[in-house]
Amino acid sequence: xxxxxxxxxxxxxxxxxxxxxxxxxxxxxxxxxxxxxxxxxxxxxxxxxxxxxxxxxxxxxxxxxxxxxxxxxxxxxxxxxxxxxxxxxxxxxxxxxxxxxxxxxxxxxxxxxxxxxxxxxxxxxxxxxxxxxxxxxxxxxxxxxxxxxxxxxxxxxxxxxxxxxxxxxxxxxxxxxxxxxxxxxxxxxxxxxxxxxxxxxxxxxxxxxxxxxxxxxxxxxxxxxxxxxxxxxxxxxxxxxxxxxxxxxxxxxxxxxxxxxxxxxxxxxxxxxxxxxxxxxxxxxxxxxxxxxxxxxxxxxxxxxxxxxxxxxxxxxxxxxxxxxxxxxxxx
Numbered sequence: 001x002x003x004x005x006x007x008x009x010x011x012x013x014x015x016x017x018x019x020x021x022x023x024x025x026x027x028x029x030x031x032x033x034x035x036x037x038x039x040x041x042x043x044x045x046x047x048x049x050x051x052x053x054x055x056x057x058x059x060x061x062x063x064x065x066x067x068x069x070x071x072x073x074x075x076x077x078x079x080x081x082x083x084x085x086x087x088x089x090x091x092x093x094x095x096x097x098x099x100x101x102x103x104x105x106x107x108x109x110x111x112x113x114x115x116x117x118x119x120x121x122x123x124x125x126x127x128x129x130x131x132x133x134x135x136x137x138x139x140x141x142x143x144x145x146x147x148x149x150x151x152x153x154x155x156x157x158x159x160x161x162x163x164x165x166x167x168x169x170x171x172x173x174x175x176x177x178x179x180x181x182x183x184x185x186x187x188x189x190x191x192x193x194x195x196x197x198x199x200x201x202x203x204x205x206x207x208x209x210x211x212x213x214x215x216x217x218x219x220x221x222x223x224x225x226x227x228x229x230x231x232x233x234x235x236x237x238x239x240x241x242x243x244x245x246x247x248x249x250x251x252x253x254x255x256x257x258x259x260x261x262x263x264x265x266x267x268x269x270x271x272x273x274x275x276x277x278x279x280x281x282x283x284x285x286x287x288x289x290x291x292x293x294x295x296x297x298x299x300x301x302x303x304x305x306x307x308x309x310x311x312x313x314x315x316x317x318x319x320x321x322x323x324x325x326x327x328x329x330x331x332x
Contacts, residue, residue, distance in 0.1 A: 002042075005031065009039050010066070013050050015105055017058040024059075058104075077107075090189025091209070092139035140191050140208035145181075147216060148193050148208060152178040157217030158195075163210050173213070174199060176206065177220045180228040184238040186294070192238055194231065196223050203231065205238055236266055236294070240287030248291045249305040252279045256301040265294075280305065289313070 005028065012019065012027050025031055031039075043049070047065040052058075080103055087096035151158040159173035176195035184192045185207065193206045198220075232238075234245040245268070252260055254277030261271050261279065268284040281302075283291055288310050295302045296317070304310045 002039075006039055006043055006046075009036075010043060010048055013059050013061065014064070014067075017060070017104065018101075019059070020057075021052065077103075080106075086189050090139075090183075090185070092189055092191055094139055094142040095145060095191065096139075098142060140211070144208055144211055144214060145191060147214060148178050148181060151216060152181060152193075155220055155222055157220050158214055159217050160206070160214045161212045162206055163212045165210070169212070173215065175217060176204070177222070179203075179222065179226050182228070182232075186237060188237075194228060194241070196226075203242065205241065234268075234284065234286040236283065236285040236287060236290040239290050240285070243286040245284040245286050246288055246307060248283045248285060248288045248307065248310065250281045250283075250291070250295055250302050251305050252281055252298075253301040254278050256298055260298065260302065 008028060009024070012024055016024075016027075019027065021033070021036065025033065025036055028036075040050075047063055049062040050059050051062060053060045084096050084099040084103065087093075087099060148158060150156070155177075157175050158178055159175050161170065161173050163169045174197065176193070176197055178193045178195045180194040182192055182194065183189055184205075191208050193208060195204060195206060196202070197204050231241040234243070235241055257273065257277060257279045260281065261273075266283050266285065268282075270282045271279055272282075273279045285291055288307060292304055292310050292314055295304060295314075304314045
């Protein structure tokens with residue numbers, strides 16, 4: 001029993017360093033404060049040493065001979081921290097905070113030098129602070145993300161009530177077979193499920209933050225020859241997977257060319273720069289309208305040249321915006 005208790009204490013300190021002594025005792029169950037300190041001394045004799053850091057408000061592991069040390073490079077830790085911050089900026093706050101907890105445990109296990117550890121912890125703390133400062137809320141509930149992931153892995157049907165912003169909400173649950181979870185949307189950080197819908201006999205994509213309720217159903221058979229890469233290879237963001245690509249050409253005014261061309265926005269992107277500094281940028285994508293919506297973010301300095309229906313839609317948007325804006329100004 002003592003061995004089990006010592007192993008459990010060691011695992012709690014490794015996995016949840018942010019828990020204080022009383023919280024650790026609660027996890028241990030029927031253990032007194034005196035027993036906690038006796039067990040701590042027993043672990044120290046075995047080589048596992050830890051202490052409570054008032055400054056960091058967490059347990060710090062000083063020595064752990066039972067775990068092979070892993071060298072976490074500063075560049076790796078910063079990249080992971082930035083990825084977590086990207087989740088928070090995109091509104092997937094619950095997922096971001098879970099990722100932050102995972103990085104905390106990774107830091108505990110790897111024990112990088114103090115100088116690097118301080119930098120990394122500052123970055124992780126800033127993730128929460130910046131999220132609160134921007135008042136970014138929303139995203140998919142964590143238990144839904146876990147349920148979707150388990151349904152995908154165990155191949156259990158997920159029945160969901162999906163509430164799309166532009167459609168009348170339905171009360172009934174619709175069955176979906178989750179084949180893949182991915183990050184997408186205009187920020188690239190909203191979590192989506194690519195799923196087969198047996199009632200439609202087709203695949204659809206679902207943004208998990210729009211799932212109002214769900215329940216796990218019966219097992220399903222994964223569709224043969226499914227490939228996420230093949231379905232989404234021509235998508236600009238998330239719309240139109242599986243469709244044949246179409247060419248979209250944009251005109252870019254000179255002042256925006258350096259900004260728009262400093263990044264490759266899609267594997268099919270090609271650029272032709274003219275002597276006056278302007279450019280034409282072309283894409284081959286499965287949903288041309290996604291490129292149009294993206295082009296509107298460039299402050300009116302980027303606009304569609306083809307296909308013709310995209311130009312017509314752009315003109316409708318601009319005309320509607322000008323009319324509505326003028327109307328609003330008159331009422332102010």
